Every structure is written in structure tokens, then in C-alpha cells.
Amino acid sequence: QITLKESGPTLVKPTQTLTLTCTFSGFSFSTSGVGVGWIRQPPGKALEWLGLIFWDGDQRSSPSLKTRLTITKDTSKNQVVLTLTNISRVDTATYYCAHRRESGFDSWGQGTLVAVSS
Amino acid sequence: SYVLTQPPSVSVAPGRTASFTCEGDNIGSKSVHWYQQKPGQAPILVISYNSGRPSGIPERFSGSSSGNTATLTISRVEAGDEADYYCQVWDYINDHYVFGSGTKVTVL
Numbered sequence: 001q002i003t004l005k006e007s008g009p010t011l012v013k014p015t016q017t018l019t020l021t022c023t024f025s026g027f028s029f030s031t032s033g034v035g036v037g038w039i040r041q042p043p044g045k046a047l048e049w050l051g052l053i054f055w056d057g058d059q060r061s062s063p064s065l066k067t068r069l070t071i072t073k074d075t076s077k078n079q080v081v082l083t084l085t086n087i088s089r090v091d092t093a094t095y096y097c098a099h100r101r102e103s104g105f106d107s108w109g110q111g112t113l114v115a116v117s118s
Numbered sequence: 119s120y121v122l123t124q125p126p127s128v129s130v131a132p133g134r135t136a137s138f139t140c141e142g143d144n145i146g147s148k149s150v151h152w153y154q155q156k157p158g159q160a161p162i163l164v165i166s167y168n169s170g171r172p173s174g175i176p177e178r179f180s181g182s183s184s185g186n187t188a189t190l191t192i193s194r195v196e197a198g199d200e201a202d203y204y205c206q207v208w209d210y211i212n213d214h215y216v217f218g219s220g221t222k223v224t225v226l
Contacts, residue, residue, distance in 0.1 A: 037215070039161075039217075046217060046218075046219050046220045047153070047155075047161065047204050047217040047220070048217065049206075049214065049215040049216065049217055052215070060213055060214055060215075061214070062214055063119060063212060063214065096160055096161075102149075103151070103163075103166035103167055103170065103172070104153075104163045104166040104172075104206065105151075105153075105161075105163060105206075106163050106166075106172060108160040108161055108162070109160065110160055111160055
């Protein structure tokens with residue numbers, strides 16, 4: 001059974017850097033084709049794909065966030081870390097991590113709400 | 119950048135069929151995935167590769183895709199199907215995923 005859980009701050013000040021950790025179980029980055037993606041959802045709005053890291057460390061990011069977003073993995077800890085710099089109010093959202101196969105994101109974390117406010 | 123357009127809302131009576139679209143340029147050449155999201159919950163994958171049903175998804179959920187339109191169909195709609203539904207594709211040109219704008223399904 002695959003499980004994922006997001007953790008990190010619930011409140012961040014503008015201009016700061018947001019760091020979120022996704023801790024997972026039930027799969028391993030040693031498996032070819034595996035990926036972990038980050039998706040967010042502002043309150044009352046649609047899902048927005050942020051980025052993805054593959055089993056081999058290759059990373060993809062949304063064009064709109066490419067200069068601010070970094071995703072890394074720690075295979076030994078079964079963790080994926082999202083870093084988003086220069087935070088502003090528009091980054092207020094629930095942030096999800098999800099297990100990715102070619103067939104889609106088939107398992108999701110519960111999500112973590114991050115508010116941006118001074 | 120690739121854009122997926124969905125109708126904002128659809129209403130359907132219990133027991134009837136709900137169909138709604140996801141429009142994108144030549145979407146029929148891409149693999150479309152559909153997600154269901156109920157209030158306060160994380161999304162779940164209900165259709166993969168245009169028409170495949172992941173384990174545990176009822177046969178009432180089906181999908182198709184051709185040309186510029188992908189369609190999700192829910193047969194014999196139940197109250198528990200009330201949710202937001204999002205389509206998703208991989209944009210091969212720009213090398214990133216795209217989600218649709220979402221369709222809210224209301225069961226009357």
C-alpha cells in the first residue's frame with residue numbers, strides 16, 4: 001500500500017522560502033519509472049501542477065514556477081523536498097504530493113495548507 | 119502553453135448519465151487522466167490513459183478521447199459522485215503536466 005504525507009510550515013511570511021517535505025512508503029525510488037509530483041490548490045480554485053522528480057533524479061517544473069521551484073529527493077529516507085523561493089500571497093494553497101506512474105498520479109497525500117501572510 | 123478547458127458545472131439527477139468534456143488542442147493524441155475530488159479530500163484517479171479504470175473504480179465511470187475533446191461519462195449517477203472532476207495531460211512540447219479547470223458535478 002502506497003502512502004504519502006506532506007509536512008512543513010502552515011504560515012509563511014512574504015518573500016520567505018517555503019520548504020515542504022513529502023514522506024512516503026510503499027514504493028521506492030530504486031524502481032525505474034517512479035516519480036513524485038507536487039500539486040497545489042488555492043482555496044476554492046483548481047489544481048495546479050508544480051513539478052515532478054523521477055527515480056533517476058530528473059526534475060520537471062511548471063514553466064510559471066521554474067525560476068523559484070526546486071524539488072529534491074532523499075532515497076535513503078523515502079522523502080521528497082519542495083523548495084519555493086520568494087513566497088507571496090498568491091502561493092497560499094493546499095500543497096499535495098503524489099505518486100506518479102505513467103498512468104497518472106495514483107496515490108496522493110492528504111495535503112497541507114500553507115498560508116502566506118505577514 | 120497547453121490549455122485544457124472544462125465546463126464549470128454539470129447537474130444531473132440520480133440514476134441518469136453525466137457526460138462532460140475536456141477540450142485541448144489535439145488532445146486525442148495525448149493520454150488523458152481524470153481525477154475526482156470531493157470537498158476537503160485529496161483527488162483520486164478515476165480514469166487513466168483516456169479510458170482505463172484503476173482498481174476499485176466502478177464500471178459506471180468511463181472515458182474517451184478523440185480530436186480536440188476528451189469526455190468523462192458517469193452512468194447511473196449516485197449522490198456519492200458529487201465532486202469536482204479534473205482532466206490532466208502531459209504536454210510533450212513543454213515537458214510538463216497540465217490540469218484542466220475542473221467541472222463541478224452536482225447531483226440533484
